[in-house]
Amino acid sequence: MNTPKDLKFIKTDEWVKVDGNTAIIGISYFAQDQLSDIVYIEFNKEPGESIERDQVLVTIESVKAAADVKSPVSGKVIEINESLSDTPETLNEDPYENGWLCKIELDNLSELDDLMNAKAYDEFCESRH
Amino acid sequence: MFIPHTDKERQEMLKTIGKDSIKALFTDIPESKRFPVFDLPKGISEMDAYKQMSMLADANNSCEEMISFLGAGAYHHYIPAAVDLLLQRGEFFTAYTPYQPEISQGTLQAIFEFQSLIANLTGMEVSNASHYDGATAAAETCITAYYHFRKKRGNIILSPFIHPHYLETIKTYLQAIVEIEVRIPNISKPADFLESTRQLVDENTALVMVQYPDFLGNILDYSELSSFTHENGSLFAAIVYPIALGMLKSPAKMGADFIVGEGQSLGLPLNFGGPYLGFFTTRKIFIRKISGRIVGETKDEDGKRGYVLTLTAREQHIRRGKATSNICTNQGLNALAVSIYLSLLGKQGLNEVAKQCFHKAHYAASQIEKIKGFTVLNEHPFFNEFVIQCPSNVKKIQSNLLKRGILAGYNLESDFSSRKNQLLIATTEQLTREDIDFFVESLREATNV
Numbered sequence: 001m002n003t004p005k006d007l008k009f010i011k012t013d014e015w016v017k018v019d020g021n022t023a024i025i026g027i028s029y030f031a032q033d034q035l036s037d038i039v040y041i042e043f044n045k046e047p048g049e050s051i052e053r054d055q056v057l058v059t060i061e062s063v064k065a066a067a068d069v070k071s072p073v074s075g076k077v078i079e080i081n082e083s084l085s086d087t088p089e090t091l092n093e094d095p096y097e098n099g100w101l102c103k104i105e106l107d108n109l110s111e112l113d114d115l116m117n118a119k120a121y122d123e124f125c126e127s128r129h
Numbered sequence: 130m131f132i133p134h135t136d137k138e139r140q141e142m143l144k145t146i147g148k149d150s151i152k153a154l155f156t157d158i159p160e161s162k163r164f165p166v167f168d169l170p171k172g173i174s175e176m177d178a179y180k181q182m183s184m185l186a187d188a189n190n191s192c193e194e195m196i197s198f199l200g201a202g203a204y205h206h207y208i209p210a211a212v213d214l215l216l217q218r219g220e221f222f223t224a225y226t227p228y229q230p231e232i233s234q235g236t237l238q239a240i241f242e243f244q245s246l247i248a249n250l251t252g253m254e255v256s257n258a259s260h261y262d263g264a265t266a267a268a269e270t271c272i273t274a275y276y277h278f279r280k281k282r283g284n285i286i287l288s289p290f291i292h293p294h295y296l297e298t299i300k301t302y303l304q305a306i307v308e309i310e311v312r313i314p315n316i317s318k319p320a321d322f323l324e325s326t327r328q329l330v331d332e333n334t335a336l337v338m339v340q341y342p343d344f345l346g347n348i349l350d351y352s353e354l355s356s357f358t359h360e361n362g363s364l365f366a367a368i369v370y371p372i373a374l375g376m377l378k379s380p381a382k383m384g385a386d387f388i389v390g391e392g393q394s395l396g397l398p399l400n401f402g403g404p405y406l407g408f409f410t411t412r413k414i415f416i417r418k419i420s421g422r423i424v425g426e427t428k429d430e431d432g433k434r435g436y437v438l439t440l441t442a443r444e445q446h447i448r449r450g451k452a453t454s455n456i457c458t459n460q461g462l463n464a465l466a467v468s469i470y471l472s473l474l475g476k477q478g479l480n481e482v483a484k485q486c487f488h489k490a491h492y493a494a495s496q497i498e499k500i501k502g503f504t505v506l507n508e509h510p511f512f513n514e515f516v517i518q519c520p521s522n523v524k525k526i527q528s529n530l531l532k533r534g535i536l537a538g539y540n541l542e543s544d545f546s547s548r549k550n551q552l553l554i555a556t557t558e559q560l561t562r563e564d565i566d567f568f569v570e571s572l573r574e575a576t577n578v
Contacts, residue, residue: 044279059451066448068451
């Protein structure tokens, strides 16, 4: 699995990329693969709104299911990837780069301590197969 | 009868759940209540049953044998014979969208045609495959608006001149969502709704909804109300009488985000109250939030035209617990009847029906006004329905006219305590000038004592 080493993960298959005080949020390759063809993305938060950890950030709809994307961190939403509304398939094609969902200004850096690194996440995915 | 399970399968299922008999599943119900003996008469022959049922059926009065001025949401329009003839074809006999939809291309095409016709009639971009009735469609509109704003706007403002049964249905629907507050201003003049909306509206208002023409028959231009609603960031909806759209400007031109209504007028018999059909239309941007089914046209791998259920994610299949509504059925056969009716009439035919309804109502109103003690109360233009103030007890007038085979209209006091001795009178193309003259004469005689 080509899981980027600079990302951190939670068990519900969201990833976080930390850049200073900003966290970029997305869903993992495993998540998009399980969902299959993604057809619709609904942002539950707009830039400027604050979000708690585990609150629903985005709802993703595929031809098979609708899934909530939970925020792995607390903070203020500063940007959402609006281009995904027109091209939701980007999430399938490129979940770790162009398929990012939101940028969040972190409230509490210590929340990052609980997250899995890429290796631990890969193992976790293996264990679910 | 359709019994899918064999005895062997039943035994296997019982074994799985650890029960030895089906009877054992009912142990929670007190024994005395389990298999009650009903006090029923002895069975009778088919011939005797037929006679008894016919007798009961004959005790009903039907609009076919009467002169009806009764409307208030359901109207006695003429249904061309071809509607029933085509509808009775066995291929169409399903009440619903099929469970394995794409195998039933004919059914899907019929629904697609229905959607296209309704979208054309209302002037909206999208129509769903239909709902149970107009009241359901109105309630689903409120839910759609609430979810459009991601539950952040919990206020819904309804005109008190919406059909009272619709208002009840909406309130019943919405009581399950405690965050929604329904505001219905207590006003007596339809023109005051704009002003009361200005007072009631706030940043939490999701939807403002009116009826067109309203329950009392009034035609108001809602353009200003609609723009005001939009300036506030809220959505605007209109419940319409589809026949009226054969003649009147559609609320789509006033900026409505949703146009919904009761489709019974479009080729469905009165049927003592149902089954009817609700239609639901909106703009493309709301398509992800609406309930019900939508059939789409597409091409198969050979490039041939085909139909699919599209955006089924709205309900159980995909969104499940996250669905905004769990209505995913439609009125398949009734939608087909509507499609046949509209196709037979065409634009010109519908316009003709609408004009006749309009002119007959205005003729009736002008004649009734000539009777001593009667006044037409509508202060606005009206379509095929209007309110009259009667000089004496309405129930007596109604029963008096019933003896002459006339349904004298709807007693408004049953919904509005302040509207004493007021009748809501409706006309359709089925009434002749003689019928109207006879009605007017009967009103005169019934009150001239």
